[in-house]
Amino acid sequence: MSQITEVQGNKLSGVFQHPAVLGALQQRLNGLVGKPSSYIADLPADVKRRVDALRNFQDKHSELEAKFREEVLALEKKYLTQHQPLYDQRAKIVSGDVEPTDAEAHREPEEDDDEEEEKVRLTFNRGVVYPGLPTFFILFRTLIMSNRKNQKTASKPSDKATKGIPEFWLTALKTNSAISEFITERDEEALKALVNIKYAYLPDNPGFKLEFFFSENEFFSNTKLEKTYFLINSPDTSYGDVVYDHAEGTKIEWKEDKDLSVTVEVKTQRHKTTNKTRTVKKTVPAPTFFSFFNPPKPPTEDDEDVDEDIDSKLEMDYEIGELIKEKIIPHAVDWFTGKALQYEDDDEYDEFDEDEFDGGDDEDDDDEEGGAGADGEKPAECKQQ
């Protein structure tokens, strides 16, 4: 009799989810909040004594929690070894090294995601379709899907020429809106050579490593680019947690004039007295997905000039890595087909520029249908700005 509704969240990890780099903020607060210790110190002595006992119990609790996290990590490692054969089969089919057997490729029609099945699921969910539709979301998702479709149709090769599943990982990554923001047009050419992404846990650290495998391409000579996230146990044992330490990435061996992390400006200069001309090349940093392999460095205590945005840069860098590990790799085919969009939460749309749809015009507020989706997302927070 009740509607079935989705419980969000990454499904694989209970330990490293939804990270944020709050260390600096916490440290700033540590010395400045209203001194909980004096609040406690003002309690009657016998009450203070009882609170101290509870704090000791809490320390024991934290030790148990640390063991729990270790057991969850062990479970994650165990399941990765079970998932890996499926990932390996997938990689061979994507690259075209192996053709699926008829049994492997056979799919019952009723299992397919065609429109009929959507209707069946709608009924099964016993849900309600409201008259006021969130046009913003529908527009956005429709645009994504139609863009993908047009692109695919335009480059559609003849059946004979197609090896494996072309642009499988590029398409999967671009379907995730958080990741697609980092992929430039120039990046797309290079990411067509991306033939697999794997992740692995580290032997001596609770972090993880991402491995991007590339076929030969005109941009760089590396066949594998790695990104490793190192985590450590929190130094505060009484509210223990696993915390971010730092990340490392492979140095990319760019081929000549193919470095996607810069653009080259060529200028012709004429010497004032000799009147000779010469060309001057100036390299300017350019945004690229491949800066993912050159992660931001957490500030050290010796740093004089600290990037004001370093916290959010570190947080974003970790979130993209976790997203690839938790969502893209485990469900890559659903990102390729677009099915994953139906199950995603809306957090990934946070950064999306709404102006492209509603012109950022506040006068449009009476257009209730058009504004409902965007405005409804985080009403309390944004309306107070």
Add this chain to the structure above:
Amino acid sequence: MSQITEVQGNKLSGVFQHPAVLGALQQRLNGLVGKPSSYIADLPADVKRRVDALRNFQDKHSELEAKFREEVLALEKKYLTQHQPLYDQRAKIVSGDVEPTDAEAHREPEEDDDEEEEKVRLTFNRGVVYPGLPTFFILFRTLIMSNRKNQKTASKPSDKATKGIPEFWLTALKTNSAISEFITERDEEALKALVNIKYAYLPDNPGFKLEFFFSENEFFSNTKLEKTYFLINSPDTSYGDVVYDHAEGTKIEWKEDKDLSVTVEVKTQRHKTTNKTRTVKKTVPAPTFFSFFNPPKPPTEDDEDVDEDIDSKLEMDYEIGELIKEKIIPHAVDWFTGKALQYEDDDEYDEFDEDEFDGGDDEDDDDEEGGAGADGEKPAECKQQ
């Protein structure tokens, strides 16, 4: 050499984290997004065949994921049985039924959260203190702590009279800003009688139950109020997840004129012809924390009038329940002392009314110090409004 930064997230659950009730949105989208199936149908036949094979692998992957979630839930249950003796000891000390032994109450001074220790931790974290302090957060947290302190000092009883730890759970709940929004002044009197909160897993359902225990009080006759969240496995096996089904709460047996969910307006009326007067009582619904035990109902397919906000109400109801299970119960003493505020992410401040601090005045933008904390939270999202 690197700064230690906090990785956010609930630590105990890998399965039911950060829930949101998106069913209705998904259903609205299911019939309306740009038909991924036709995008796939347009692929060359041999590529389509390979994609079908990957979809079959994905189905096998989903079966493994379901087993993983079951194992994590089993782990959570196992650890709850290990945590429970600590929770039970805590409850006896909070109620005053048991005094801690000297060994239990003994705390090394260096373990305490006094200012000295904060400085040590600051050094150990090797962090950087920026000159631009997030005044908004500091103000807010300082206000919370000083309010708590004043309140405590005002009602400070003599040592002899104090039994257990008075207002332990009320203080812990109020320290969490998301929960404190639901606690009215009238609620506080009733919540002083709250002597324990427990959670338990359900025998035949992946959900959980919260149990609130009350000492005798003037408001209601129940000694235990329960709130149970029922979850079910997603009907879509190929992107399986655990989803919210519905919640149930204990009916509160309010004592006469003590129902906190209503306010009573008394009016005197005079009969026009007889000139006699009578008093009329009118009950008006009032906001109260105790509406937590009367949860919103998910709409059924037969519902004609669906509450427009039902999705966010269901989501909020689930989030409060999960917050109590994942954060308040496991670390209650840290919420009581305020220590938990130092480790919390900032999500809980989303709903906070910033106008109380900056007057909502856009002209204050040049006051960089005052605006940094609030503006920095979700910059991309809010600046586009």
